Amino acid sequence: MKELTKLEEVVMIAIWRLGDMAYGVEIKKQVYEILGKEYFYNTLYTTFDQLIRKGFINKNFGEPSSVRGGKRKVFFRMTEMGELALEEAFERQSRVWGSITLDGLQRGEL
Amino acid sequence: MKNWIHSKWLDRMAIFLLNRLSHSNMNEGFGGDVEEEFESLLHKWGSRRARRWLWYHTFMAIPKSIKQTLMWASTMMFSYFKIAVRNLQRHRSFSFINIIGMTLSLATTLLIIQLLNTFLSYDEFHEHKDKLYQIHTTRITPERRYETAAAPMPLAQEIAAECPGIEKIVRVKRGLHVLASSNDKVLNIRFKFADPDFFNIFTYPLQWGDKHTALEQPNSIVLTHEVAQKFYHNENPIGQSFHLTDVGDFIVTGVMEDHSHRKSSLRINPLISMNALAGLERLGKMEASISDWQHLAYQYLYVTLNDPQQVEQVATFLRSSSDRHSREGEDQYRFEIQKVTELLPGPELYYGEASVPPIVITVLCVVGALIMVTAGFNYSNLSLARILSRAREVGIRKVVGAKRTQLYAQFTSEAVTITLISLMFAYAIYRIILIPLYLSMFDEIAVLFEFKDDLKILLFFVLFSLATGVVAGFLPSLYITKFRTIEVLKNLKGFKGGMRVMLRKVMIVAQFSLTLVFIVATMAAISQARQSRKMDLGYNIDNVLTMHLQGIEPSQFIQKIEGHHSIVEVAASSSLPGISTTGRTWLKRANANDSVQVEYLYSDANFISTMQFQLMAGDITATQRVANGDRQVYVSEEAARRFGFPSALDAVGSFVQTSQGDNLLIAGVVKDYLHGSVTDEQYPSAMIIQPDRCVRIEVRVAEQAEKEVLAFLRQQWLATESAEPFHCPTYQERFEESLMGVDVIMKLLIFVASMAIVVCVLGMIGIADYSAKTRLKEIGIRKVLGAGEWTILKILSGKFLGLIFMAGVLAAPLALVTGRYVLSIWTNSVDVSWLLVLLGFGAMSLLGLIAVVSQTLKAARANPVESLKYE
Structure with a gap:
């Protein structure tokens, strides 16, 4: 299975959290909440493209509304493969960090 | 309100741009998202800050977009390349x-x-090339204009004193060619004189010496790399004394770096300080020119401007200066300013050093x-x-x-x-x-x-x-x-249907036409080259040695060598016919009004017989003395006709007058001969018998005796007081040498045109090959039904014949025009006749047929089973 990059991981988590509401603007906000950093839309959309190509998310169009200049929203949804990838990412993360705590790191102890 | 709409429009543009730059295939979602956030930011932050956000995002997207475009482009390029290679392998x-x-x-x-x-x-290598100019003079005589590359020396002082915007002025003068000795070596060297600022306006770096002061002292001399090598090898020669025979002693103050790889319109020789010239002129070692407004020969004036924009001002100044120095009834002089980098390529100028037409x-x-x-x-x-x-x-x-x-x-x-x-x-x-x-x-x-x-x-x-x-x-x-x-x-x-057949026919005709044009152009060039070599000169240059006497009186030298058993005859002249003319002048028949412009040379009385001119009338040797100092002249038939004599015989014994009023007695009329160079326009010509104006000799030697005579001449030459090395080429050699410029372009043309013909023939082979291949099945069936190779060959080639003929008809006028254009470079060009075009057509048909037959024969010989087995 293909691994996730850091940003992909964060985007996946954002999509997962947002559930049915996952589209560009919201995802950007979520990513900002998680990382505290504003990403450009074209960076995010490159990531979306990448995730779709890897088969972790899929997209479908919403209804057109007047707010967005008549353009439809693109909603993203996690696929089963995406869920598996996210789980694996979590497991790998836990394995990497194990029982290390911030407290321990700062004090230089295991 | 209007303002608001305007900025709304700008916003849309930003979003559109951002969208284009995103490389996402979800344009709609992307654009919508941006717009949605932008709207909310408008409410949150107000329009200024929100717009700033929008544009910031747009600009920040550019670098990434470029990176992506390049990445995709190179990927695509690579796969295109792969496909291309596969396709090329298949065909x-x-x-x-x-x-x-x-x-x-x-x-x-x-x-x-x-x-x-x-x-x-x-001249592109000069550091100051943008502000470096040369001053040219046009001398206008009643007869003609002489565009020269030279300028009178005193003009420099006048410009320095009065002309605004001039930074530096440098005079350069050539014309000192002497024997130089230093470090126990003696060599014959050409020198130029140059002002001290020479190295400040031209970029010729010095290997040794200080470029600011090298030409300051009157006795200073700056050597070129080659000359320094010859005298001192790789040693530093600064301070060495340098003796010029008959001129004086100089001190080497600099050596230029090797500049042979740099193309310059000014030929670089060892330089003597211009400050030495005045003294040399006073002593009579150089002809006076420093303050002579009429003297132009081989002296150049270079200036740098403070600001290239001011060139117009300088031009105006030069015009007024020309007016001031031109007097009624004398030759007029016009000074013009020319950018040095624009001199070449340019027309050949009088007193110029290099020309690229x-x-x-x-x-x-x-x-x-x-x-x-x-x-x-x-x-x-x-x-x-x-x-x-x-x-x-x-x-x-x-x-x-x-x-x-x-x-x-x-x-x-x-x-x-x-x-x-x-x-x-x-x-x-x-x-x-x-x-x-x-x-x-x-x-x-x-x-x-x-x-x-x-x-x-x-x-x-x-x-x-x-x-x-x-x-x-x-x-x-x-x-x-x-x-x-x-x-x-x-x-x-x-x-x-028709489309396909038409297309191919047009292609074939075009291909054949192109071949024809190239063949005719090549043939024209070749016949031109042959003509300039084989042309009837009107005199015999075989077995003739020529020698420039470098200032020794020809009659003296002739006395010494006359009588050698292998020397048939010796004559003296001022220039060699067929190579260059001594000059042009106006002559008129006594009592007539109209003058005729003729090219002339001076010779002694033996010249006509030595060079074996074909005499139409008159005496072969001009023995008879003419009263009161009048001279005799031999004129060409054309000249006699132009003077208005009904026949050659009538001309002999008549007088013609020079523009100075001197009388010349026509001693004979010779058949028209090549007087000037082949490439120049031909004029009526005249040979004036005046031995004291002769500078060179022509020696007719017996067959096979050339070596012997050369050795004898060398011995005699070394016995004279001249310091010049012995140089005595045959007339034939000199003639070939003079044709070289023509030859170079001609050879190049022929070479390139033959290349083009080869390429065209290749194209014809390609087309013949292809059209034979498309008919492989037809040929197969015909063969199965009993057609022989010959029949098939006839069927396949027959069509081509028609097309070749059509190409011939269509392209012949074009070929004629091209051929004439190619030859228009030469003044005395041969005419491109229809016969030549016809010949070219024959050659083209032959080449075309060979191409077609070779390919169709292959197809006709093929085993029909091969082409039909899949049917």
């Missing part, structure tokens, strides 16, 4: 023919580009363009001819979803691949074969050209061939992408 004979054709033409063009580069890079540049450009067009045309032609067999491939690509631009890219990339492969071969050929060939063909003038590759020119080669590829590939791709998919796929054989 071997096509690729082969195209690559050979492209290689030949590219190699030739590389040579031409290199030549052009050399011609156009004159602009026509040479034009001819090279035209020929280079033509040969490249031929190769490109070959490619397009062959691709178009084959296009129908590739229609299916295109159809399938379209069905799978190829866009039109992608198809363009694919076909163009094939052409580019071919040119790039050809470029590699071409470069190898150019380096390994062409340059040595070129240098050996023109060894005497080869030094003029440098074949050093710099990055710039290599890059130009690559760009040039890329461009050729793109152009050559564009036409077929334009046509091929027009195919309608369904039709192509439904009817796998391609198109039926």
Whole structure:
């Protein structure tokens, strides 16, 4: 299975959290909440493209509304493969960090 | 309100741009998201800050977009290249023919580009080239204008004192050619005089010495690298004393670096300080020129301007100065300012040092363009001819979803691949074969050209061939992408009907026509070259030695050598006919009103018989003395006719008058002969018997005795007081030498045109090959039904014959015009006759037939089983 990059991981988590509401603007906000950093839309959309190509998310169009200049929203949804990838990412993360705590790191102890 | 709409519009533009830059295939979602956030930010932050956010995002998207575009483009390029190589492998004979054709033409063009580069890079190396100017003088006499590269010396002082905007002035003068000795060596050297600022306006770095002061002292001398090498090898010669015979002692104050690789309109010799000139003129070692407004010969005036913008002011000043120094009833002088970098290529000027006629540049450009067009045309032609067999491939690509631009890219990339492969071969050929060939063909003038590759020119080669590829590939791709998919796929054989046949016929006719044009141009050039060599000069130059006496009185020297048993006859003259004229003047028949302009030379009484002129009337030796100092003259038939004598006999014994009023007695009339150079316009001519004006001798020797006489002459020469080395070429050698300029261009033309012919023939072979292949099945069936090889050959070639004939009719006028244009470079060109065109047509038909027959024979001989076994 293909691994996730850091940003992909964060985007996946954002999509997962947002559930049915996952589209560009919201995802950007979520990513900002998680990382505290504003990403450009074209960076995010490159990531979306990448995730779709890897088969972790899929997209479908919403209804057109007047707010967005008549353009439809693109909603993203996690696929089963995406869920598996996210789980694996979590497991790998836990394995990497194990029982290390911030407290321990700062004090230089295991 | 209006303002608001305006900015709304700008916002849309930003969003649109951002969208284009995103490279996402979810444009709608992307644009909508941006817009949504922008709206909310508008409410949150107000319009200014929100807009700033928007534009910030747009600009920040640019670098990433560029990166992505490049990445995709290179990926696509690579796959196009791969497809192209596969396609070329599949169609071997096509690729082969195209690559050979492209290689030949590219190699030739590389040579031409290199030549052009050399011609156009004159004087470009000077640091101050932008503000460096030369002052030219036009001398206007009642008879004609003389455009010179020279300027009177006192003009320099006047400019320095009165003209605004001048930074520095440097006078350069040549004309000192003496025996120099130093360090126990003696050499014959040409010197130039130059003002101390010479090295401040020209960029000739000094190997040794200080460029600011090197020419300051009157006794200082700056050597060139070569001369310093000859005298001192690699040692520093600063401070060495340098003795010039009859002139005086000088001190070496500098040595220039090797500048032989730099192309300069000013030939660089060892330099003597201009401050020495006044003294030398006072002593009579040099003819007076420093304060002579009429003296122009071989002295140049260079200036640098404070600001190149001021050139107009200087020009105005020079015009007023010309007016001030021109007097009624005398020769008029016009001074003009010329940018040094623009001198060459330019017309040949009187007293100029180097010339590159602009026509040479034009001819090279035209020929280079033509040969490249031929190769490109070959490619397009062959691709178009084959296009129908590739229609299916295109159809399938379209069905799978190829866009039109992608198809363009694919076909163009094939052409580019071919040119790039050809470029590699071409470069190898150019380096390994062409340059040595070129240098050996023109060894005497080869030094003029440098074949050093710099990055710039290599890059130009690559760009040039890329461009050729793109152009050559564009036409077929334009046509091929027009195919309608369904039709192509439904009817796998391609198109039926007139269109296809027409297209191919047009192509074939075009190919043959092009060949014809090149053949005629080559033949014209060859006949011109033959003519200038084989032409009847009107005198006999075999077994004649010529010698410039370097100031020794000819009659003295002739006395010493006369009587040697192998010397048949000796004569003296002021110049050699057929090589250059002594001058032009106006003569008129006594009592007549109209003068005739003639070219003349001075000779002694033996000249006519020694050179074996064909005498029409009069005495072969001008023995009879003429009263009161009048001189005798031999005129050409043409001159006699122009003077108004009804026949040659009438002319003999009559008088003609010079414009100074001197009387010349016509002693004889000779058959028209070549007086000036072959390349110059021919005038009526005259030989004035005046031995004291002669500077050289012509020695007619007995057959096979040349070596013996040369040894004798050398011995006699060394016995004179002259310091000049012995130099005595044959007339034939001198004549060949004078033809060299003509020869160079001629050879180049013939060479390039033959290349073009080869390329054209290749194209014909390609087309014949292809059309034979398309009819393989037909041939198979005919053979099965009992047709013999001969019948098939007749059927296949018959059509071509008609096309060849059509091409001949269509292209003949074009060929005639091209041939005439090519020869228009020479003043005395042969005429391109219809006979020549007819001959060219014969040659073209022959070549075409060979191409066609060789290919159809292959098809006709093929085993019909091979072509029919799948049916």
